Amino acid sequence: MLRTATHDGSVVTLVFADGTRARFHAIWLRDNALDPETRAPGNGQRLITIGDIPADLSLAAAEVANGDLQVTFQPEGKTVAFPAAWLRAHVYDRDHTHRPGWTEAGITTWESGLAAPxxxxxxxxxxxxxxxxxxxxxxxxxxxxxxxxxxxxxxxxxxxxxxxxxxxxxxxxxxxxxxxxxxxxxxxxxxxxxxxxxxxxxxxxxxxxxxxxxxxxxxxxxxxxxxxxxxxxxxxxxxxxxxxxxxxxxxxxxxxxxxxxxxxxxxxxxxxxxxxxxxxxxxxxxxxxxxxxxxxxxxxxxxxxxxxxxxxxxxxxxxxxxxxxxxxxxxxxxxxxxxxxxxxxxxxxxxxxxxxxxxxxxxxxxxxxxxxxxxxxx
CATH class of the missing domain: 3.60.130.10 (Clavaminate synthase-like)
Structure with missing residues (x-):
């Protein structure tokens, strides 16, 4: 769940229930909107192109509703909801530095002591x-x-x-x-x-x-x-x-x-x-x-x-x-x-x-x- 949502024209700042803070850009939220006009309900594929998003896009409103985020985009006047859990899973406001040669989560490297699965x-x-x-x-x-x-x-x-x-x-x-x-x-x-x-x-x-x-x-x-x-x-x-x-x-x-x-x-x-x-x-x-x-x-x-x-x-x-x-x-x-x-x-x-x-x-x-x-x- 979300505690709070604050915004300016281009960025919304969220605080999750555990106190974690994350920011999301208006353009990113609009491109990833989950409504049926933006994403096909059956397969989740995007129905709009980047050119369909207004170049002067801005956030007119952002608020917490039932623990989730609700935002309104201008000049479209379009209101979209984002589940808190979905936002948490897609946070990009984090440290992106990695040591060269890093492996993604879920990969375990091993040597001879491993019992063959x-x-x-x-x-x-x-x-x-x-x-x-x-x-x-x-x-x-x-x-x-x-x-x-x-x-x-x-x-x-x-x-x-x-x-x-x-x-x-x-x-x-x-x-x-x-x-x-x-x-x-x-x-x-x-x-x-x-x-x-x-x-x-x-x-x-x-x-x-x-x-x-x-x-x-x-x-x-x-x-x-x-x-x-x-x-x-x-x-x-x-x-x-x-x-x-x-x-x-x-x-x-x-x-x-x-x-x-x-x-x-x-x-x-x-x-x-x-x-x-x-x-x-x-x-x-x-x-x-x-x-x-x-x-x-x-x-x-x-x-x-x-x-x-x-x-x-x-x-x-x-x-x-x-x-x-x-x-x-x-x-x-x-x-x-x-x-x-x-x-x-x-x-x-x-x-x-x-x-x-x-x-x-x-x-x-x-x-x-x-x-x-x-x-x-x-």
Whole structure:
């Protein structure tokens, strides 16, 4: 609830029930008005453009009514109510300074002590609470396992169906991960793979990857996941200048492993938003192209920071390891969590299938479930 509302022509100042004070501009309130002439009642989309708002807009009145805010705009003579809780959730009159490399609320960075978040196949398909918990784990930690699934080829597509759609690439709707003769990609050998993000040569990069186990009787081949955001935090704390170099200059990535395909991208290894929020990690030694966008006098320092980030990623104290059994899978946020594989022998068999999907679908499904089932979080 609101205690008081005072205003001049361009700003209203509110005091909430707990004494918190916040200011809102007239133009911001008019643009975000919640009335049905401004916002479509069914989907909340805005029905006006910025040009529809009078350039000489002002506040004619602002008062507390039943604990909420009611304002009148001139020259329109339009009166609109704003719920106090809505205003509290959208306060922008606050300190906006952040340390570079900050993460948004709800993200937890981790190292090797984390127990891999896990859910049961039948449970997430039948129980909305279980499904929501699994999706929430992916959003918070950047990965989660799924156990007890079927072992028929293509079963991974049913994982993507839980929240969205498969993103088809030149590899097809999904791809096989098993030993091949003359492979087009090192993933199709028994070699160990350094922790990496997939397909950094794409723009945009696939934001989710699903790996699904159909057979795994080979010796070795354990999966390892590493939190790239945590590695970036370590670099920022230990070497701020190096962090700034990897965030401030674009690396280059390239893939041309099969006929008719030549994929290239130019993006930083550590991507930040304009206000310094960690957005994405791109780290894949196999797909790195020559770096040509770093000034000559900063190239050696850039490589030193690159090496240091790689050392954190390779640090055994950073990784969570597990061996997938048939019918088990895991999903990673490919903009954040790197995945690796220990080498495996030629004896036995190891057959995984992989596919890509989009994180916005997962986050949308999770948000919709949170709105529909708020009690599930309790």
């Amino acid at each position: 896990c859910a049961d196949w039948a449970d997430v398909h039948a129980n909305p609470r279980a499904k929501r918990g699994w999706l929430a784990a992916v959003a918070e930690f950047g990965f989660a396992k799924l156990t007890g699934g079927p072992t028929e080829p293509g079963s991974l597509l049913k994982v993507a169906d839980l929240f969205g759609y498969v993103r088809e690439t030149n590899y097809g709707p999904y791809f096989e991960v098993r030993t091949e003769v003359n492979p087009t990609n090192l993933a199709y050998t028994g070699l160990g793979l350094q922790a990496h993000t997939d397909n950094p040569y794409r723009d945009p990069v696939p934001t989710l990857q699903i790996l699904y186990c159909l057979e795994n009787s080979a010796e070795g081949g354990d999966s390892i996941v590493v939190d790239g955001f945590r590695a970036a935090e370590r670099l920022r704390d230990d070497n701020p200048e190096g962090f700034a170099l990897l965030a401030g200059y674009p690396a280059r990535f390239e893939y041309k492993g099969s006929d008719g395909v030549c994929l290239r991208s130019r993006r930083p290894m550590i991507e930040l938003s304009p206000d310094g929020q960690l957005v994405a990690i791109r780290f894949n030694n196999r797909s790195s192209a020559p770096f040509v966008d770093i000034p000559f006098d900063r190239m050696e320092a850039y490589y030193a920071a690159y090496r240091q980030l790689g050392e954190y990623i390779d640090d055994p104290a950073m990784g969570v390891a597990f061996k997938l059994e048939p019918g088990e899978s895991f999903i990673v946020d490919n903009t954040r969590v790197l995945h690796a594989r220990k080498g495996y022998s030629g004896a036995g068999s190891r057959w995984l299938q992989g596919c890509y999907a989009d994180k916005d679908g997962l986050l949308s499904t999770l948000a919709a479930m949170e709105m529909a089932q708020p009690e599930a979080a309790e």
